[in-house]
Amino acid sequence: MxxxxxxxxxxxxxxxxxxxxxxxxxxxxxxxxxxxxxxxxxxxxxxxxxxxxxxxxxxxxxxxxxxxxxxxxxxxxxxxxxxxxxxxxxxxxxxxxxxxxxxxxxxxxxxxxxxxxxxxxxxxxxxxxxxxxxxxPDTDELCDSARMTGIRGVYRHVHLHALNLKETAIRHAVSMDKQYEDCNFIVCHIGGGISISAHQHGRMIDGNDIVGGEGPMTPTRCGSMPVSEVLSLIDSGLSTADVRKLTLKSGGFVNLLGTSDAREVTARAEKGDKVAARVWAAMTYQICKWIGAMAVVLNGQVDGILLGGGMVHDKGLVQDITQTCSWIAPVTAYPGEFExxxxxxxxxxxxxxxxxxxxxxxxxxxxxxxxxx
Incomplete structure (x- = not known):
């Protein structure tokens, strides 16, 4: 060879x-x-x-x-x-x-x-x-602080779109004539599931657990919720299996709007559907909030915010994230995936x-x- x-x-x-x-x-x-x-x-x-x-x-x-x-x-x-x-x-x-x-x-x-x-x-x-x-998928490079919870013996784990997140970071580093290991990035995969991750010198040191229910709401996932509200749902008669479905398959757009199609949601919002507009705005808000959290993880030393995934084809979404987050670092869109x-x-x-x-x-x-x- x-x-x-x-x-x-x-x-x-x-x-x-x-x-x-x-x-x-x-x-x-x-x-x-x-x-x-x-x-x-x-x-x-x-x-x-x-x-x-x-x-x-x-x-x-x-x-x-x-x-x-x-x-x-x-x-x-x-x-x-x-x-x-x-x-x-x-x-x-x-x-x-x-x-x-x-x-x-x-x-x-x-x-x-x-x-x-x-x-x-x-x-x-x-x-x-x-x-x-x-x-x-189970790539785990978390820093120690990211693993901790307030319950002894219970730790955070991450399930992210690691393959696409890392490849996007590697490609962007090359575009800067740098090595991935020399850069700090906030990398997002925005699709049916939404991953938001902090990459420090070639390691993905923090991010949301999309299988565990963390992060922004997505087309099919409810996103982060207060534990007390989850317990209230169970107290009201929902089974743990029902709640798990809201976490992974039937939450987010599906629960709130009856569809998992992001294009349908934006079309409804543009036609004056106030509920669709509010849901889309809330998802965008939550994405930006998680990006901000990852900026803190990287001590504000961020070389770029990178957006990948199917929903990044929506130019309005990219524009809104750029307007909100570009004070942290330049925002670059990579629509689709590189898996x-x-x-x-x-x-x-x-x-x-x-x-x-x-x-x-x-x-x-x-x-x-x-x-x-």
């Missing part, structure tokens, strides 16, 4: 209703495809991991349709779902990763668990080629020996403070 080679990397990102696929050469896309899955078909499988043969065959068909052969691919990357909290980076897929992905060791059952399993199967079939996961590109870029950095691959220990990076044990 030489540094000058244009590596061909296949990346696989399984989602709830689709599998996103991309083949990259030297960082440039040869083709990308979103393979849609019928919900009734997926419902036939008892577990997430049981879906693997079904999704594998559809990926192979997509490769055939695009005249691509597995043996011509240099490396494979899968989304790293199911793993326990770990530092960011590019990890070699090994037996420990495969075991944790198969059973969902982090307790969150999500199709992203299939990423490493599918990538490994293809890597083996192609002749035992390199196989990786890059900045998995496929980010996975390919992580593999390329390792293959080009710009970055050392990491080994997944299977041990969480944090369980408790030593003096509290």
């Amino acid at each position: 030489t540094d000058s080679k244009k590596w061909r990397v296949l990346v696989i990102n399984p989602g709830s209703t689709s599998t996103k696929l991309g083949l990259f050469e030297g960082g440039a896309a040869i083709f990308t495809k979103s393979i849609d899955h019928n919900a009734s078909k997926l419902a036939e499988f008892e577990t997430i991991s049981d879906q693997m043969p079904y999704r594998r065959d559809m990926i192979l068909s997509a490769l055939v349709e695009n005249n691509q052969k597995l043996e011509d691919i240099d490396a494979f990357v899968g989304r790293g779902g199911g793993l326990l909290p770990l530092e960011g980076g590019t990890y070699v897929v090994d037996d420990t990763i495969l075991d944790h992905a198969y059973r969902g060791a982090n307790g969150v059952q999500h199709p992203a668990q299939l990423g490493s399993q599918l990538a490994h199967a293809f890597a083996q079939q192609a002749g035992n080629k390199p196989c990786y996961v890059v900045n998995p 496929l590109e980010a996975m390919a870029a992580g593999a390329n950095r390792v293959l080009n020996k710009e970055e050392k691959p990491k080994v997944y220990t299977g041990v969480p990076v944090f369980t408790s403070f030593a003096d509290e044990q």
Whole structure:
């Protein structure tokens, strides 16, 4: 292997209703495809991991349709779902990763668990080629102060769009002729879920827990709420399962406006729907408030505020955030996401020996403070 080679990397990102696929050469896309899955078909499988043969065959068909052969691919990357909290980076897929992905060791059952399993199967079939996961969903680089709560033995954890957040930061640093490790950024992913994170010298030291219910309201999530109000909901007759749905699936726009479509919400607001306008304004307010909190985490030393995710296509949203937050640092929009590109870029950095691959220990990076044990 030489540094000058244009590596061909296949990346696989399984989602709830689709599998996103991309083949990259030297960082440039040869083709990308979103393979849609019928919900009734997926419902036939008892577990997430049981879906693997079904999704594998559809990926192979997509490769055939695009005249691509597995043996011509240099490396494979899968989304790293199911793993326990770990530092960011590019990890070699090994037996420990495969075991944790198969059973969902982090307790969150999500199709992203299939990423490493599918990538490994293809890597083996192609002749035992390199196989990786890059900045998995449970990337945890929190500083100690960010972990604390006011209850002994209860700690904050983060579940963020780590892959897209870090890739956005890396790309923006390059645009400044700097290294990610030399910069401080506030990076946001604003879509169906909203992640807002503080990056200090190459580490994501704080952010909201989107699975735990922290952060701004989103199209499908209620966002941060006082604990007493949550308890009142339960006292009123809602089950913990009902409240969990409000946290992850049926809160936010869905609960308040009956839709998860941000475009519909803005259209209704523009036509004079006062409720839609108020909800949109509240979400924007909450995003800006969390950005402000991350600025404090970085001691006001912020090189840029970076906005990514699907809702960043809305120019009005970007304008409102810029107007409110640009006194902290310049605001730059990166609409959409770089998840496929980010996975390919992580593999390329390792293959080009710009970055050392990491080994997944299977041990969480944090369980408790030593003096509290």
